[in-house]
Amino acid sequence: MRTIALGAHVSAAGGVNNAPTNAKQIGATAFALFTRNQRRWQSPPYAPETVTAFHTTLEASGYSRDVVLPHAGYLINLGSPDEEVREKSIGGLTDELSRTIALGLGMLNFHPGTSKGELDEKATCRRIAQGIDRVLQDVRDDRERPALLVLENTAGQGSNMGATFQQLAMIIEASTHPDRLAVCVDTCHAFAAGFDIRSEEGWNSLMDGVIATVGLQKLAGIHLNDSLGGLGSHKDRHQPIGKGEIGIEGFKAIMQDQRLDGLPLILETPEEDNWAQEIELLRSLAE
Template identity: 75%
Template sequence: MRQRSITLGAHVSAAGGVQNAPGNARAIGAGAFALFTRNQRRWHSPGYTTETIALFRQALSDQGFAPESVLPHAGYLINLGSPDEEVREKSIRGLADELERTIQLGLGLLNFHPGTSKGQMDEAATCRRIADGIDQVLQAVEDTRRAPARLVLENTAGQGSNMGATFSQLAQIIEASAFPERLAVCVDTCHAFAAGFDIRNAAGWDALMADLEQTLGLERLAGLHLNDSLGALGSKKDRHQPIGEGEIGLEGFRAIMQDQRLDGLPLILETPDPDGWAREIELLLEMARN
C-alpha cells in the first residue's frame, strides 16, 4: 500500500506575533496550520519588521513545517464584491497587503472569502466584480518566485447572498480573472454542507468531489477546512461544530480522511474549541488509517 502523506492541523493563534503560530501548531500535533497574517477585524495593521519575518521563517523550519502546509486566512472585513466603493477599495488594498505579507513569510497560499454585492447585483455581475478586484490585487503585488503565491477562494455557506456556495460560482470568478493560474479553491466542509452538499457519507463526499472535478478541476483544490456543522443540510448557516458533534457526523469525516486525493493538501480545523484540536487531529488520523 502506498504510504500516505496527510497534512492535518488547525487555524492556530498568532497572538504575540506570527512567529508564534508554528509552535502553537506543533503543540497540538499538527502537520499543517492556518493563521491570520494580521489582525483579522481591522483594516490597518503595522507591517512586519524584518525580525518578525526572520523569526517566522526560523520557527517554521525549526518546527518542521513545509511552506506548502500553511494556509493563511485573510481578514473578515475584506469584500471584493462590495457595492460600496470605499469598502471595495479598502478590500483590494487589504487583500494586497495580506498577499504581500504571505510572500514575505515565504508562503504560497492565501485563503479568502469571495465576497458579496449584498443583493445589489446579479450573480454574473458580482462574480465579474470580484474577479476584477482579484486582478487589481495580483497586479499590485509583485511575486518573482518560480511558483508565485496563489489566492485561494473559499466556498461559502451562501449566507447573505455570498458568492461561492456552488463550485460554478467559484468557476465563474476564476474564468473572469486575467490570472486564472494564480487562483485556487479551498473547500470548507461546514460551508459545503450548509450550502446543500450532503457529505454525511462516502457517496455524498464522492459526489462533491465529482462536482469539483468537473466544474473546477481537482488541480484547483489547494486545501480543506474541516468543520462539522451546527446548521442542517442546506441551512446556509455558517456555524462550525467540533468533528463528530454536528450534522455532518463521523461517517462523513471518515470518507474525507480516507480520500487519498487530498494527500499533501493542508487540512485545517476551524472548530470552536482549541482545547479539543489535539484530540480531533488524533481522531481524524485514526479514521484515515481504517
Template identity: 50%
Template sequence: MSEKIKKDTRTREEKIKSKFLGAHVSASGGVFNAPINAKSIGARAFGLFVKNQRRWDAKPLTEKDIIKFKEFMEENGYTPDVVLPHDGYLINMGNPDAEKRVKSLNAFIDEMKRCEQLGLKYINTHPGSHLNEISREECLDHIANCINTAMENTEYISVILENTAGQGSNLGNRFEDLAYIIEKINDKSRIGVCLDTCHTLAAGYELKDKEGYEKTMEKFEKTVGFDYLKAIHLNDSKFDTGSKKDRHDSIGKGVLGMEFFKRFMNDARFDKMPIILETIDETLWKEEIELLYSLIVD
C-alpha cells in the first residue's frame, strides 16, 4: 500500500489548503484576463488557452500582454504551479500524414514558447489520433518523437498528457498509452499526466463506487505512477463507464455521483496540483467550487 493512501490525520483546514481547485476560464480580450476571471469565481487554480484553440495561427504575444499577465497573476495570488494551459484542438502529433504532423508539431512548439513567455510551467495536450490509417504503436511513436523534438526546441516547459475517452481514433484512453509515450521521452523531468475524470470513466475505468475507484487508482499507479500525475480535469460525465463518449456534465448532475466527488476531494493523492473544472455551465463554477470544498471532512 502506498504511503500516500495511509490514514490522513490532518485537520479539515489543512486538507482544504492542499486542494487547488479552479476552472478553465476565458482569456478573451487577452491572456491577462484569465487570472482575473479565475479570481472572480473563487478559484485557487485555473486553466486557459494561450491562443485561439480553433485556429492554427495567432498574433505573437506582446511585451505588454506578458507583463500584464504576470502582474495579474501576482495581484490575484496565483503561481505557475496552479495554472494548466491547454493546447489547441487542431493539433494532432500522431497524424499519419508527415506534412500535417509537422504542422501540428510547429503549432505545439509555438504554444509551448508562449507558455514560457508567460512564465508558466505546464502545457496540457491530448496525445493524438491515428485516424484509422496506422497502427496504435506507430501513432504513439509519432507522438513521443514530436514531444522530444518540441522539448529540444523549448527551454523548460513540461508537457502534460491528458487521458482521453477513446472516442473515434483518439489515443490516450488506455493508461498503457500514456506509459508508452512517457517511456520514450528523453527528458522525464518534463513529462507528466493530467487525468480527466469524465474521460477516465468513459474509457472504461470504474470510478463510481469505492471498489472501482481503488482498482482504477491501483491500475494507474502500477501502469503510469502517481509521480507523473501533475493535474486533474474534474468533470462529471453524461455517459456511463466504457461509453467512449467525451461528454462532460456539471458536478453532481452526471453519472459519477456525489460519493465519487467526496472520495476524490478527501484523497491526498490529488493534493498540491491544479484541479480544473471543465464542466458545461460556467455560471455554476463558483457554486461548484464551493460545493467541492464543502465535501472535505476531518
C-alpha cells in the first residue's frame, strides 16, 4: 500500500484554523497554507483561540505535521541588495517560522531570493544563507524534530536563485545550519527553468539531479503545477494539471514515483474549483 500525501495550497481566509477544513473538503491528504497575509510585511499575531482551533481542527481532520507545508509570503527576499528590504525579509521569515512552530508544524517553504544582479551567484547564495542563519538563530524550537526551512526551486526569472539544484545546494552549504534546511521541487518552475519533465525519463533525470546535489533525504515536498510557459521559458505561470506544456505523461511519471511517498504533493494550480477533480486525476495516475 502506498501512502500518497496529496492536496493543494488552500485558503486560510478567516483564520489559519480554516485551512485543514478547506483541505478536507477537497479530499486532500496533504495541504499548504499561508501563515499570514502573504502580500504585507506585518500581520497581527495569532489570537490564542486561533492557535487552539488550528490544533483541534488539524487533529480532527487527521493531518500529521509531515503533510503540511506552509508557504511564506512573496515579499520576502533574503538576497535583496536593499538593506531595508533585506532586514524586513529576515524579520518576516522569522515571524513566519515562529507561526509555523506555534501551529505545531514542521516546515516552512520559501523562495530563495535574488540580489537583482548586484552580486554574483556565489555571493548571492552566501547572502541568502546568512539571512537564513539569522532567522534560525532568532527562533527557538526545542522540539525533537525542529522545523525546517524549505527552499523552493524557481523558474530562474530575472536573476532569482534556485533555477538549478546546484544553487540550492550552494545555499545549504553556505549556511551554518544545513541540518535545518530542505528543498521543495515546483514542477512548473523546474520546467520553465529548462528541466524537460514531460516524460518518465525526464522526471528521473531531474530526480538524479536532486540526489546528486542536495540529496534525496532533503526533499521535503513537491508543488504540482503544469506550466503555461514553454521549456526553459523562465516564466512562473502555473496551469491546471494536463492543461499546460508539461502534460499528463509528465505528471504520471511523478505520481508513479514511490520515492515521493509520504511527502506533501501540493497543487498551486489556478482553478481552485477544480482541485477536487485534479486530486482525483492525480490519484488515478498513481495507480
